[in-house]
Each structure stands twice: as C-alpha cells, then as structure tokens.
Amino acid sequence: xxxxxxxxxxxxxxxxxxxxxxxxxxxxxxxxxxxxxxxxxxxxxxxxxxxxxxxxxxxxxxxxxxxxxxxxxxxxxxxxxxxxxxxxxxxxxxxxxxxxxxxxxxxxxxxxxxxxxxxxxxxxxxxxxxxxxxxxxxxxxxxxxxxxxxxxxxxxxxxxxxxxxxxxxxxxxxxxxxxxxxxxxxxxxxxxxxxxxxxxxxxxxxxxxxxxxxxxxxxxxxxxxxxxxxxxxxxxxxxxxxxxxxxxxxxxxxxxxxxxxxxxxxxxxxxxxxxxxxxxxxxxxxxxxxxxxxxxxxxxxxxxxxxxxxxxxxxxxxxxxxxxxxxxxxxxxxxxxxxxxxxxxxxxxxxxxxxxxxxxxxxxxxxxxxxxxxxxxxxxxxxxxxxxxxxxxxxxxx
Amino acid sequence: xxxxxxxxxxxxxxxxxxxxxxxxxxxxxxxxxxxxxxxxxxxxxxxxxxxxxxxxxxxxxxxxxxxxxxxxxxxxxxxxxxxxxxxxxxxxxxxxxxxxxxxxxxxxxxxxxxxxxxxxxxxxxxxxxxxxxxxxxxxxxxxxxxxxxxxxxxxxxxxxxxxxxxxxxxxxxxxxxxxxxxxxxxxxxxxxxxxxxxxxxxxxxxxxxxxxxxxxxxxxxxxxxxxxxxxxxxxxxxxxxxxxxxxxxxxxxxxxxxxxxxxx
Ligand SMILES: Cc1ncc(COP(=O)(O)O)c(C=O)c1O
Numbered sequence: 290x291x292x293x294x295x296x297x298x299x300x301x302x303x304x305x306x307x308x309x310x311x312x313x314x315x316x317x318x319x320x321x322x323x324x325x326x327x328x329x330x331x332x333x334x335x336x337x338x339x340x341x342x343x344x345x346x347x348x349x350x351x352x353x354x355x356x357x358x359x360x361x362x363x364x365x366x367x368x369x370x371x372x373x374x375x376x377x378x379x380x381x382x383x384x385x386x387x388x389x390x391x392x393x394x395x396x397x398x399x400x401x402x403x404x405x406x407x408x409x410x411x412x413x414x415x416x417x418x419x420x421x422x423x424x425x426x427x428x429x430x431x432x433x434x435x436x437x438x439x440x441x442x443x444x445x446x447x448x449x450x451x452x453x454x455x456x457x458x459x460x461x462x463x464x465x466x467x468x469x470x471x472x473x474x475x476x477x478x479x480x481x482x483x484x485x486x487x488x489x490x491x492x493x494x495x496x497x498x499x500x501x502x503x504x505x506x507x508x509x510x511x512x513x514x515x516x517x518x519x520x521x522x523x524x525x526x527x528x529x530x531x532x533x534x535x536x537x538x539x540x541x542x543x544x545x546x547x548x549x550x551x552x553x554x555x556x557x558x559x560x561x562x563x564x565x566x567x568x569x570x571x572x573x574x575x576x577x578x579x580x581x582x583x584x585x586x587x588x589x590x591x592x593x594x595x596x597x598x599x600x601x602x603x604x605x606x607x608x609x610x611x612x613x614x615x616x617x618x619x620x621x622x623x624x625x626x627x628x629x630x631x632x633x634x635x636x637x638x639x640x641x642x643x644x645x646x647x648x649x650x651x652x653x654x655x656x657x658x659x660x661x662x663x664x665x666x667x668x669x670x671x672x673x674x675x676x677x678x679x680x681x682x683x684x685x686x687x
Numbered sequence: 688x689x690x691x692x693x694x695x696x697x698x699x700x701x702x703x704x705x706x707x708x709x710x711x712x713x714x715x716x717x718x719x720x721x722x723x724x725x726x727x728x729x730x731x732x733x734x735x736x737x738x739x740x741x742x743x744x745x746x747x748x749x750x751x752x753x754x755x756x757x758x759x760x761x762x763x764x765x766x767x768x769x770x771x772x773x774x775x776x777x778x779x780x781x782x783x784x785x786x787x788x789x790x791x792x793x794x795x796x797x798x799x800x801x802x803x804x805x806x807x808x809x810x811x812x813x814x815x816x817x818x819x820x821x822x823x824x825x826x827x828x829x830x831x832x833x834x835x836x837x838x839x840x841x842x843x844x845x846x847x848x849x850x851x852x853x854x855x856x857x858x859x860x861x862x863x864x865x866x867x868x869x870x871x872x873x874x875x876x877x878x879x880x881x882x883x884x885x886x887x888x889x890x891x892x893x894x895x896x897x898x899x900x901x902x903x904x905x906x907x908x909x910x911x912x913x914x915x916x917x918x919x920x921x922x923x924x925x926x927x928x929x930x931x932x933x934x935x936x937x938x939x940x941x942x943x944x945x946x947x948x949x950x951x
Contacts, residue, residue: 299822307823309791311748313843313865315820315850455754461745468747473869475845572792572818573745585766586796587744 293539295606300489303612305605308488310575314468317475322490324395329497334394341386342501345419346376348383350502352509352666357636364656365519365663369639370506372530372670379642379671380502380530381412385481387498389416392479399423399478403467405432405460405526406597406644407439408671409483414448424448427466430458432596439675457590460526460600464574484527485604488575492532492604499533506666507537514664520545520655523668524648525618526562526597528604530670535616545617548607549651551593552620562591563620564603565611578605594623594683595643595676621647629653630673630680642671643680689835692812693736693784693860697895697916700735705944706908707861707897707917710924710936711738711788713756714773715765717928722770723777728933730783732940738815738919739774741767741789748790748817750872752922756929767793767802771809778810786813786839786860794827803830813837813860821853844868844884851884855892864888864915866898872922873903877911885914905942918943 295302308318328334342348350371359367372380385402392400400422404410410426417424426448433440433452443450456462464487471480485492485499510518521538523531525548538544553561561567568579573588581589581601591601610616621629626643629650634640641649645668652667659665673680700707710729714722726737742760746753767789774785787806794802794816806814814836819827821840831838837860842851845868855862866881867874881898888896898911899919908918920939927936 308820309818309823310820311817311843311865312820312841312850312854313748313845313868315822315843316845316847456744465745465747469750469870472748475868569796571795574747575818577795580792582792582796584796585768586793587761588792 295609296489296493300493302606302609305577305608306489306492307577308575309572309577310488311472313472314475318488318490320395325391325490325494328391328394334390338387338390341390342383346382346386347374348501349505350374352506352513354513355637358633358653361636362653362656364661365659365665366514367652367656368510368518368664368666369669370502370534370666372502372668373639373641373645373672377412377415378674379408379412380499380533381409381483382415383501383533384483384495384498384529385409385412385416388479388481388494389420389422392422393420395479397477397479399474400481401425401467401470401474401478402481403460403463403483404428405463405599406595406675407432407436407443408597408675410448410450411439411442411446413481414443414446417448418446425451425470427451427453427463427470429460429463430454432459432463435596435679436675459591459596461588461591468574484529485532485606486527486574486576486602492576492606495529496532496536496606499529500536502530502533502668503535503537506534510664510666517541517544518666519659519663520547521666522547522549522648522652522655524549524598524644524670525603525607526600526644527602528607530668532604532606534668535610539615546615547651547655548616548618549647550618550620551595551598551647552622553592553594555622556620560592561620562593562598562600564601565607565618566620573602576605578608579603579611594626595647597642597644598647619651621650625650627680627683639669640673640677641669642673643676645670688810689812690837690859693837696784697735697861700944701916704946705733706912706946707735707895708733708908708940708943709736709738709897709917709919710734710940711740711919711921712928713740713742713753713760713925714770715742715760715763716756716925718763719765719769719773722773725928726781726783732937733944734783734940735917736784736786738786738788741770741787741793743790743793746790748870750870750922752873752926753871756925767797771805774811775809781810784812785810786815787811788815788817791816791819799827800830803834803836806836807834811836813839815839815841815863817841821857839863841865842888844878844880848887851888852891855888858892858894861895861897862888862892863919864896864898865900866911867901869900871900874901877901877907881911882914885911889915905939908943
C-alpha cells in the first residue's frame with residue numbers, strides 16, 4: 290500500500306505545482322507556509338476553526354439521498370452532498386473562514402481576493418465582516434455584469450469591489466489584478482485565493498480546508514449505506530470543491546472519482562473551459578499545471594455559461610491526478626448544464642448553482658451506465674439563487 | 688557575447704565615468720520592423736544595454752503602461768519566435784548588449800533548451816524572468832549556463848538579508864534591484880528604505896547593481912545612482928516612444944548617465 294503524501298516539501302504534486310512568483314512575493318508565501326503548518330498543528334486553531342464551521346457556516350452539511358432522481362433514472366442510489374446549504378450558499382466559505390482565521394493569526398489586517406461568480410468574493414467579504422478585516426475584491430467586468438447581485442452583496446458586507454477590464458474581464462484577469470495588488474501591499478495584506486490554484490502553499494491550504502467535504506461525506510455514506518460509494522462526481526473550475534471532495538477518497542481505489550469541467554459551447558468550438566480535457570502544460574498564476582493556451586504560451590480566454598468555471602487553468606493536484614489516472618476528467622456543455630439545472634430543480638426541489646449543474650449533468654449520464662444497488666455521490670457545490678436571473682434570460686432568449 | 692559582452696559594455700561606460708542606464712522597450716510595440724532602429728537610437732543616446740520585453744497575456748509584475756504595450760504587441764502578432772528571428776537578422780551590426788525580459792510560460796512552451804540555444808544563436812546576451820524565484824530556477828539556469836547567457840536575478844525590498852546575499856551571489860552580468868514594493872510603472876518618489884537596500888546589495892555584489900521599477904526621471908536616476916551603479920527605466924521609456932517623444936527619451940538618458948548633472 291502506498292500512502293498519498295502530496296505535495297512534497299517544494300509544493301510539487303508529481304511534476305506539477307511549485308511556486309513561480311516574483312521574488313517580491315517569495316517571503317510572503319514562505320511566511321504563509323510556516324504560519325499554516327504551525328496553525329494546523331495547534332489544537333487551539335483547529336478548535337477555533339471547527340467552532341466557526343459548526344456555529345457560523347452551519348456544518349455538517351447533509352448527505353441527502355435524492356430519491357426523486359434516483360427513481361427516475363432507475364440505476365444507482367444518488368446522494369447529494371449539500372454544500373449549497375452552507376452560509377453564503379456554496380463550499381467557498383470552508384476555505385475563506387480558515388484563511389481569515391489564519392490571517393488574524395499572522396497579525397495581518399487586510400484581505401485581497403479575486404472572484405469569478407462572486408461566490409468566493411461573497412464568502413471572503415462575509416468572513417472579513419465577521420472578523421473585522423478590511424477587504425478588497427477584484428472581479429472581472431464581464432462577471433460583474435453576469436453577477437450583479439453578488440457585487441451588491443459584497444458591498445453590503447463592507448468590501449470594496451474593484452472592476453477589472455483587462456483581458457476577457459473574467460476570473461483569470463481578476464487573479465492577475467489581485468496578485469498585482471498583493472505585490473504592492475504584501476506587508477500588511479493576505480491574499481485569500483479562492484481555489485486550489487496559485488503558488489504553493491495555496492493549493493494545499495485550500496484543499497485541506499475543503500477536505501471537510503470529503504471527510505463528512507465518507508462518514509455519512511458509510512452511516513447511510515454501510516459502505517463507501519462506487520462513484521463520486523464534482524465540477525472543476527479551479528478545482529477546490531472537487532479536491533476537497535476527492536482528497537479523503539484518493540487511497541480508496543474502488544471509489545471512482547470524476548471531475549467535470551465546463552465544456553462551454555463544445556470542446557470542438559474552442560469556446561470552453563475544459564483545461565484538463567484539452568489544454569497543455571504551462572505556468573500561470575504561480576503554478577505549473579494544465580492551461581488553455583496558444584502555441585506561443587499566451588493564455589487563452591475560457592468560456593462557460595457559469596462564471597465560476599470560467600478559468601483557463603486548473604489546480605496542479607488535478608493535473609497530477611489526471612496524469613496518474615486516479616481521477617477521470619470529463620466535460621459538460623452549457624446546454625447540458627442548463628438542462629440539469631432545471632431537472633434537479635423540478636425533481637428534487639433543489640436549485641443548483643450552474644457550476645454544480647455540470648456535476649449533476651455528468652452524474653445523470655454516468656448513472657445510466659451504473660447498476661441498481663450501486664451508489665453515486667454528487668458534490669452539490671452551491672445553490673443556484675445567484676444564477677436564476679441569468680437562466681431566466683437564457684431560457685427566454687431561446 | 689553573453690555575460691562578457693554585458694560586463695565589457697558596462698565597464699566601458701563606467702570607465703568613461705558614466706552611470707549605467709538600461710532602457711526597457713516592449714518587443715513588437717509599434718511593430719517588429721522598427722526594432723533595429725529603436726535599439727540603435729537607444730544605443731546612441733547612451734544606453735549601456737537594452738532590456739527587451741517579450742509580451743505575455745498575463746504579466747502580473749507589470750503596471751498599466753507595460754501591460755498596454757504588451758497588448759499592443761500581441762495584437763501585432765508578436766511572438767517569442769518572431770522576436771528571436773528579428774534579433775538574429777541584425778545581430779552582426781548590433782553593438783549593444785540585448786537582455787530579454789520574459790515571463791516563464793512563453794519559454795516553457797518554446798522549450799527551455801531550444802530557447803537557450805536560439806537565444807545564443809540570435810545574439811541575446813542576458814535573460815530576466817520576473818516570475819522565476821531561486822527555488823524553481825535550476826532547470827533553466829543549466830541551459831542558460833551551457834549557452835553562456837547571463838542569467839540576471841531580481842532582488843526585492845521584501846527579501847530578507849540572506850536571500851539578498853544569495854541573489855547577489857548567483858546573479859550574472861548585473862543584479863536587478865527592484866526598487867519598489869509593487870509592479871512596474873512610473874512613480875515620483877521611492878520608499879525611504881531604498882537607500883539602505885541598495886547599499887546592502889552593493890556591498891554584497893561583485894557585479895554592478897541597477898535599480899529598476901518606478902524610475903521615471905533624471906532626478907530619480909541621479910538620486911538612486913548615488914547608491915548603486917545605475918538604473919533601468921521601463922514604463923517611462925515605453926510611454927515616451929508610444930507618444931512619439933523621442934527627443935525626451937534622449938534627454939532622459941543623457942541626463943541620467945551624466946556624472947556632472949546638478950541635482951535641481
Ligand atoms: C458553486 C460553485 N461551484 C464551483 C465553483 C468552482 O470552483 P472550484 O472548482 O474551485 O470548486 C464555484 C466558483 O465560483 C462555485 O461558486
């Protein structure tokens with residue numbers, strides 16, 4: 290039996306990961322790594338984190354047996370890990386609460402963050418309000434248009450939202466600006482990255498903080514069915530909800546793991562965000578990983594119906610799990626996600642986030658190939674309230 | 688060629704009692720056709736070497752001026768391949784050292800070994816990679832060494848002393864002292880502690896120390912030049928060329944390199 294011990298001391302997941310940042314930021318990422326290792330080995334910190342996860346975030350979240358869709362498909366028993374029931378409506382807060390507590394421990398008073406859908410921005414603004422930290426959030430112009438309400442939410446929570454017009458005006462450009470801001474304010478500011486991307490130790494910190502999803506799921510599924518699941522499905526933008534869900538299952542080789550990327554208008558169209566399915570290796574935002582890029586190493590725009598999956602890179606650990614064949618990565622198109630969005634709403638009374646709808650759509654396909662008596666877990670990473678307006682206009686436009 | 692050409696060019700300037708001045712220009716901004724002329728012009732103005740930026744879609748160490756120049760260059764279809772070919776085409780005539788400044792990804796995708804060998808072929812003398820810290824540099828350092836290309840390290844004001852000393856030991860050609868806690872871009876004043884920082888680097892470096900980031904005037908160049916060997920000026924040069932103010936480029940360089948300049 291081998292034990293999975295990624296990353297190594299230099300932040301590598303096999304060939305992937307590392308820390309490719311300007312010298313200016315090196316002291317900060319080294320300091321962060323030290324502070325994090327100290328914190329997770331301090332029972333007081335863990336106790337504090339668990340307190341907020343339970344009393345503030347509302348954990349644990351249910352693992353809900355979705356009888357309606359299971360019966361309709363007539364295959365495996367389908368379970369939904371209800372991350373949509375967290376405070377602020379998605380898994381993102383599992384990470385932000387942990388990093389905000391870490392920030393306080395490091396004695397820093399200001400936070401910078403990027404956001405795509407606005408979910409990570411809201412989750413960051415929320416914990417900053419809670420802990421009295423100053424908060425600046427960078428968000429792409431295009432995303433601001435798609436997610437107006439989340440912009441207002443962040444402002445209501447006391448954060449300053451800065452519009453980013455460079456590039457495609459989406460998540461990648463927001464990360465660039467957040468990094469530039471961090472470079473200029475590194476002495477008193479912590480950067481709360483929202484996914485398992487960026488330079489080491491971010492992919493590890495975010496994974497560890499999100500691993501609560503997988504840990505709970507593992508315990509709950511055994512309680513409810515007596516065994517581990519046959520398959521687990523999660524959507525992959527940067528890959529934090531998926532990594533958090535997969536991590537505790539990596540050594541359980543009989544559990545099949547599926548990561549679902551955004552197929553946009555279809556992989557053949559070049560208008561998608563399916564990094565692992567069709568990208569190649571390079572360095573972006575401090576990490577060596579799979580990217581959407583041209584032959585000259587210029588990063589290309591990602592496209593997806595869902596702002597939270599619209600990123601041309603992916604966490605380095607996913608690149609490793611992809612290359613080592615431990616996880617199967619697939620993609621779901623905008624249209625398929627939209628259909629699953631409506632299907633889950635009607636069948637279970639649960640409106641999923643468009644991101645999560647990608648996982649649902651793939652799980653429904655997978656379920657058709659599985660047998661009765663098997664079990665399938667879907668990570669329902671967030672709720673769809675933020676997407677209702679967008680879906681309304683998409684459906685009316687049809 | 689390479690390291691030696693940089694060292695010799697710098698020595699020549701310093702023996703003539705001049706401060707070192709390295710202007711940064713973005714390759715392909717205004718088209719690659721003008722590159723040769725622009726390099727010659729800068730050389731005539733008194734540049735000790737030319738720092739030539741390769742445009743990248745996601746330049747996180749750069750402020751707005753260089754970001755925009757990069758976008759213009761990419762819109763012109765500028766690629767690393769095309770820049771190396773262009774440099775190759777007039778390398779015999781060129782008498783000023785060329786230092787490429789490029790983010791890591793274009794090199795990674797080009798292929799590290801091929802990059803180093805093609806740089807050598809094109810007469811490139813040095814390389815600066817702003818998103819490659821010491822911890823990750825080994826795989827590139829070897830190839831550059833094999834082709835005798837100077838690998839210029841960047842020091843930062845946030846780096847603790849041990850890192851600064853290590854960077855000063857490793858660097859080749861000169862040491863690039865990032866003189867602000869921030870991205871590239873014109874500023875009017877530098878932070879208080881910049882002097883102590885530059886002095887520390889000078890004490891620990893066997894090659895010249897040049898201050899860059901945020902330098903935009905003769906005044907600043909002269910001021911910083913008191914504590915190190917000269918300056919690198921990027922955003923201001925890029926902006927002046929973009930606005931067609933070549934005479935101002937000339938006076939900026941001439942004023943900066945002069946040791947007789949009277950501070951105003
Ligand atoms: C609900 C939801 N799911 C998934 C994602 C994608 O992020 P990740 O892949 O890091 O889980 C987002 C990002 O905003 C999100 O809001």
